[in-house]
Amino acid sequence: MLVSRPTVWFALGAGLIAMVAMLAPPARSQPPAEAVTEVHPPADQTYTGTKQCAACHLKAYMAWKKTKHAKEAFESVPAKYRTTADCLTCHSTGYGAATGFKDAASTPNLAGTTCEACHGPGSKHGAIAKKYENKKVLSPDEDKEVRGSIYKIQPQNVCVRCHIDQQHKAHPPYDK
Ligand code: HEC
Numbered sequence: 001m002l003v004s005r006p007t008v009w010f011a012l013g014a015g016l017i018a019m020v021a022m023l024a025p026p027a028r029s030q031p032p033a034e035a036v037t038e039v040h041p042p043a044d045q046t047y048t049g050t051k052q053c054a055a056c057h058l059k060a061y062m063a064w065k066k067t068k069h070a071k072e073a074f075e076s077v078p079a080k081y082r083t084t085a086d087c088l089t090c091h092s093t094g095y096g097a098a099t100g101f102k103d104a105a106s107t108p109n110l111a112g113t114t115c116e117a118c119h120g121p122g123s124k125h126g127a128i129a130k131k132y133e134n135k136k137v138l139s140p141d142e143d144k145e146v147r148g149s150i151y152k153i154q155p156q157n158v159c160v161r162c163h164i165d166q167q168h169k170a171h172p173p174y175d176k
């Protein structure tokens with residue numbers, strides 16, 4: 001069937017309008033989002049392990065429990081590599097730091113990719129939050145103090161530190 005002329009012109013016209021709309025600067029109908037101030041949690045926090053975090057963040061803990069970060073990240077490592085530093089830097093939390101993972105027996109709550117692998121060590125965050133434990137609702141300042149004491153996610157490309165690339169091509173070789 002032949003396409004009628006008016007249809008063709010209509011299509012061309014609509015295309016042109018769309019192109020002009022794309023070239024035009026975006027309309028500022030909404031005020032620009034408030035600049036996000038970078039959080040600077042207190043330095044020299046120590047690792048506490050998942051149990052401490054779970055005491056206040058049960059929902060987040062239960063959600064994390066279901067991920068491969070919780071179990072497989074450590075348990076899929078063949079037994080003979082579970083004390084190998086070159087593996088533990090990615091398959092445990094805080095390995096090499098004074099309060100980080102040491103071995104499965106003494107630091108079970110830091111085995112695998114635990115809370116503090118992504119959020120950073122959180123001892124002071126826990127202590128600050130504890131002050132307000134019995135308050136139902138925090139004042140804006142208190143809320144800011146608590147939230148400001150831990151990273152929502154550490155800024156230094158935290159995922160990429162372990163996930164070298166999507167195909168996992170650069171993973172260190174090991175005997176299965
Ligand atoms: C004594 C209780 C307590 C402990 C222990 C605790 N938190 Fe929190 N955390 C809070 C409270 C309260 C907030 C404020 C937001 C809210 O009410 O959930 C918060 C907020 C957070 C946030 C959000 C920060 C933001 O920018 O919004 C993260 C992430 C977090 N905690 C991670 C952790 C991790 C990881 C641990 C363990 C190292 C931990 N928390 C231990 C009470 C606690």
Ligand code: HEC
Nearest residue numbers: 076077078081086087089090161162163164168172173174
């Ligand atoms: C730079 C970080 C890093 C290092 C170092 C590292 N791994 Fe991994 N490894 C990962 C990540 C990330 C994954 C998950 C890959 C994925 O599923 O995307 C993984 C996955 C694995 C798996 C699961 C593979 C599968 O198919 O399910 C095993 C087993 C493993 N690594 C063993 C080791 C051993 C043994 C070493 C030390 C010789 C080691 N890894 C060192 C980051 C690392």
Ligand code: HEC
Nearest residue numbers: 050053054057060061064069113114115117118119152153
């Ligand atoms: C693999 C990295 C990773 C791990 C492991 C992890 N988190 Fe998170 N967490 C995140 C990211 C990413 C966000 C979302 C940040 C955002 O929305 O801006 C987040 C958000 C949160 C928040 C903010 C409030 C919310 O729920 O939206 C809390 C609290 C939190 N995590 C606690 C935990 C606790 C407790 C654990 C351990 C049981 C944990 N996280 C493990 C990456 C992680």
Ligand code: HEC
Nearest residue numbers: 068069072073076089090091092113117118158159162163
């Ligand atoms: C401390 C190292 C580490 C960090 C940081 C980390 N991961 Fe992982 N991740 C792992 C390891 C190890 C595994 C492998 C679990 C296994 O053996 O299957 C994994 C597994 C995963 C998987 C599951 C892959 C699958 O096969 O199902 C996803 C998705 C993932 N990570 C996403 C993330 C994201 C997103 C972040 C950042 C918010 C992150 N990871 C941060 C080490 C890490």
